[in-house]
Amino acid sequence: MNGKFDADKIDALVDARNGRITPLIFTDPELYELELERLFGRCWLFLCHESQIPKAGDFFNTYMGEDPVIVTRQKDGSIKALLNQCRHRSMRVCHADSGNTRAFTCPYHGWSYGVDGALKDIPLEDRVYPQGACKEQWGLLEVNRVASYKGLIFGCWSDETPALEEYMGDIAWYLDGVLDRREGGTEIIGGVHKWEIECNWKFAAEQFASDQYHALFSHASAIQVLGAQPDDEGSKKLGAAQTARPVWETAKDAIQYGQRGHGSGFFFTEKPDANVWVDGEVAQYFRDTYQEAKERLGEVRALRLAGHNTMFPTLSWLNGTATLRIWHPRGPNKTEVWAFCICDKDAPQEVKEAFERSATRAFGPAGFLEQDDSENWVEIQKVLRGYKARQSKLIVEMGLGNEKVREDGIPGITNYIFSETAARAMYRRWADLLMHEKWADVEKATEQFEKELV
Ligand code: FES
Ligand SMILES: [Fe+2]
Numbered sequence: 001m002n003g004k005f006d007a008d009k010i011d012a013l014v015d016a017r018n019g020r021i022t023p024l025i026f027t028d029p030e031l032y033e034l035e036l037e038r039l040f041g042r043c044w045l046f047l048c049h050e051s052q053i054p055k056a057g058d059f060f061n062t063y064m065g066e067d068p069v070i071v072t073r074q075k076d077g078s079i080k081a082l083l084n085q086c087r088h089r090s091m092r093v094c095h096a097d098s099g100n101t102r103a104f105t106c107p108y109h110g111w112s113y114g115v116d117g118a119l120k121d122i123p124l125e126d127r128v129y130p131q132g133a134c135k136e137q138w139g140l141l142e143v144n145r146v147a148s149y150k151g152l153i154f155g156c157w158s159d160e161t162p163a164l165e166e167y168m169g170d171i172a173w174y175l176d177g178v179l180d181r182r183e184g185g186t187e188i189i190g191g192v193h194k195w196e197i198e199c200n201w202k203f204a205a206e207q208f209a210s211d212q213y214h215a216l217f218s219h220a221s222a223i224q225v226l227g228a229q230p231d232d233e234g235s236k237k238l239g240a241a242q243t244a245r246p247v248w249e250t251a252k253d254a255i256q257y258g259q260r261g262h263g264s265g266f267f268f269t270e271k272p273d274a275n276v277w278v279d280g281e282v283a284q285y286f287r288d289t290y291q292e293a294k295e296r297l298g299e300v301r302a303l304r305l306a307g308h309n310t311m312f313p314t315l316s317w318l319n320g321t322a323t324l325r326i327w328h329p330r331g332p333n334k335t336e337v338w339a340f341c342i343c344d345k346d347a348p349q350e351v352k353e354a355f356e357r358s359a360t361r362a363f364g365p366a367g368f369l370e371q372d373d374s375e376n377w378v379e380i381q382k383v384l385r386g387y388k389a390r391q392s393k394l395i396v397e398m399g400l401g402n403e404k405v406r407e408d409g410i411p412g413i414t415n416y417i418f419s420e421t422a423a424r425a426m427y428r429r430w431a432d433l434l435m436h437e438k439w440a441d442v443e444k445a446t447e448q449f450e451k452e453l454v
Contacts, residue, residue, distance in 0.1 A: 003030050004030060005028075007435040007436070010031075010034075010431050010435045011431060011435055013025050013031075014428055017449075018397070019396045019398075019424060020395065020396065020397075022394075023389065023390045023392075023394060025202070026202060026203065026332065027333070029331075029332055031434070035065075035329065035430075036065045038433050040064060040065025042156070042161050043167070043433070044161065045154060046153075046154055047060070047146070047155050048060040049152055049188045049340065050153060051186075051188050051345070052188050053072065053073040053079070053098075054073070055100065056074065056077070057102060058072070058073045058098070058099070059072040059094065059099060059101060059115065060097075060098045061084060061094060061096065061097055062326075063336075064081075064157065065329060066328075066329065067083060068085065068092060069081050069082065069083060070082045070094050070104070070140075072115045073115075074115065074116055080115075080117065081153075082113075082117040082141070083140055083143070087111070087141075088108070088109060093105070093111075097192070101115065103115070103120065104140070113139065113140050118136075143156070144156060147163070149168065149172065149175070150176070150185060150186075151185050151186050152175075152179070168311060169259060169262065169412070171262035171264065171311045173411050173412075174257065177297060177301040177304050177307070178317055180297060181344060182344045182345075182346050184344065186343060186345060187342070188340050188342055189352050189353075190341055190356050192338050193337075195336070195365040196330065197334070197337060197377065197378055198381055198382075199334070199374070199378050200329075200332055201327040201329040202427075202430070203376075203380060204316070204335060204337070204374075204377060205313060205426070206427075207308075207373065208309060208310040208316035208318075209262065209310035209312075209316075209422040209423065209426050210265065210310075210419075210420055210423035210426065211423070212265040212418060213398070218373065218376060219369055219372050223276065226276045248267070250269075251267035254266075254268065254417035254418070255415075255417055256417045257410070257411075257413065257422065258412075258414075258415070258426065259413045259422075260312065260425065260429055260450075261313065261426045262311050262312050262426075263309070263312075263426060264308065265422070266304050266308075267307075267417065268303065269304075269305075274305050274320050275306050275320050275362075277358065277361065277362045278354075278362075279354040279358050280354075282322075282354045282355055282358050285348075286320065300409070304320075305319055306318075306319060306320050306321075310422075310426070312429060313430075314328070321359055321362060321363060322342055323339055323340070323359045323363040324339070324340045324342045325340065325363075337365075339363060341355060341360070343355040396424055398418065398420040399415045399416055400424075402416065403453040405454050413425070413450060413454055428446070429446055432446050
């Protein structure tokens, strides 16, 4: 390994056993380059939802790390992911966010590729390549592996990484709480909100994995305004005074899960109560579909209508709120947020619209909860511009030593919801990935870390 960070130095950046991390992991350009190569170059990354490319010739433009990638539906119904980079001189061959096409034609000199990535046409081919062009070798580069999980499409550049479901591990159980509530599965409603925030991607990914704690304080005013006593039917009225006891006092249980970089947190409530900020139609829909969800997923996940989650590294979602997002890295100091509204395909149209309204109001680019969150991350990034600020270690110690494996079917390494188990696991996984060239060594290191926990 070249540069100032060898494996031992990276190891020392994340002292998860004592709950300390070095701020450099959020600021250093060399570490960022290593992330692009070893983390984004090897992990399974979310690309788009199958509902966004239903027909042959449909495409959706996204990124894997900083690499632009076109996801396309082939004639035979299969899905390919292609590097959006002309083989001639690197121009982007497709600029639209999404659409349907028979060809991707490069706007620079007009080379034209099929939706399978094959190079079909070179303008004036006989004149510019009198000896003949190697068209069959000059197709768009293809992402090595593409796989779907219950409607979500993922891509992976490495052949060494385990299959998608193995990579997901127990986070799949948590994700099913969104993807598998009803027979018809899910779909994406409307377009994708995209905006930039001036902070490292890990602040966002970590918070969705591990940080319910901030909500007590950062979102206190918003929750107070929206908080309401359930009326007799159990519905909630927006704007009513907050008189109920806080959920962390009333919940039957409160759980954080964190393992292999993934993380999740939720309160275990007794009724299918939706978040206080969703429209009444959404709350009613959850009550109406509770029985079906319970039959499919069991009581815990059917009741789990609030909760935060990250599938390592950059896919996050909130149960009940219908926001699913990806944190595209844009250098150590910047993140491009892409927020999708996901909901059950079989939901009535007016409920889908209510989901979209609710998600946008709370977690759209100007969402009142989103603003609270990004304000924190952006300010931290500014603080870390200071030299002194980068010398002290951050304290990631909450709940250290209290990790356990439960016996009630809630899987994985868990802790009390207000802990930093998932953050420690995420940064440890981050370090393991950056340190080791072979995936087998990454796994070995992660397993060793987990063995010491439980
Ligand atoms: S860069 Fe695409 S045709 Fe030249
Ligand atoms: Fe938040």
